[in-house]
Amino acid sequence: KLDQKIEHNEYQLTKSISENINTTLAKLQDADKSRDEFVANVSHELKTPITSIRVLADSLMSMENVPNEMYAEFMQDISDEIDREAKIIDDLLSLVKLDKSANTLVTEQVDINQLIKQILKRLRPIAQKRDIEMTFETIRDVSADVDETKLSLAINNLIENAIKYNKDGGFVKVSIDADHKFFYIKVKDSGDGIAPEYRDLIFERFYRIDKARSRQTGGTGLGLAITRNVVHLHDGIIKVSGKEGEGTTFTVRIPLNHVKRRDKK
Numbered sequence: 001k002l003d004q005k006i007e008h009n010e011y012q013l014t015k016s017i018s019e020n021i022n023t024t025l026a027k028l029q030d031a032d033k034s035r036d037e038f039v040a041n042v043s044h045e046l047k048t049p050i051t052s053i054r055v056l057a058d059s060l061m062s063m064e065n066v067p068n069e070m071y072a073e074f075m076q077d078i079s080d081e082i083d084r085e086a087k088i089i090d091d092l093l094s095l096v097k098l099d100k101s102a103n104t105l106v107t108e109q110v111d112i113n114q115l116i117k118q119i120l121k122r123l124r125p126i127a128q129k130r131d132i133e134m135t136f137e138t139i140r141d142v143s144a145d146v147d148e149t150k151l152s153l154a155i156n157n158l159i160e161n162a163i164k165y166n167k168d169g170g171f172v173k174v175s176i177d178a179d180h181k182f183f184y185i186k187v188k189d190s191g192d193g194i195a196p197e198y199r200d201l202i203f204e205r206f207y208r209i210d211k212a213r214s215r216q217t218g219g220t221g222l223g224l225a226i227t228r229n230v231v232h233l234h235d236g237i238i239k240v241s242g243k244e245g246e247g248t249t250f251t252v253r254i255p256l257n258h259v260k261r262r263d264k265k
């Protein structure tokens, strides 16, 4: 009887060990797969502008007498592609830095109203070009313990998107609220909205709903990944809502006081 019991226990133990090994392996494979996908995406995204530049330069060089107008047009296209490459590299560096400095948020008491006002001031000329009205609503002074540079980058991405994916003559409404524990930033726009099936995907690195349009608007697909990263580093959450065809609202909720933790990822 005892033998049987020992055998059974051994069997249980081996079973649970092998199950553990299997789940660990599966996790490692997942991490491997997502890293491979990321590297493949990075290579693809970095190569695209370079391929365009190559084609444009080659065709200019192969022509004998290039009309001035055509020359200017091709050069403009080359210059645009270089800007695009630079933007992708900038965004990638931001993401990598966020990963590396995960434990080192440099937080201090920041006037959140002021932070938003500065971003709006910076983006106003882009909005004005498309006749988009930007408004800011705040109930009271909100001061919070945040990493100013990183949070500014995160909110900038949301407001820039609200302009980019809007219609001419539309609006962007930014508002701030707070309770005793959290502050809330809302960015609402009058664009086409985001269908429910895309609401998780848009936060993935390089994910863009409409690749052609996003390319036209200078998108890299990294903006929201950066934003979510920053919000999570602050122990916050980010949500997207809005009815299809009636614009989008992004809501960020971040604790007023940052709790430093050593094991934070």
Ligand code: ADP
Pocket (backbone or CB within 6 Å): 157, 161, 162, 165, 189, 191, 192, 193, 194, 202, 203, 207, 208, 209, 210, 214, 218, 219, 220, 221, 222, 223, 224, 225, 248
């Ligand atoms: P991108 O650089 O392409 O703007 P993001 O990561 O910032 O990349 O956004 C990912 C995708 O989510 C965008 O390509 C766009 O399709 C969609 N998106 C983001 N913000 C909005 C918005 N305010 N309204 C509609 N679609 C949006």
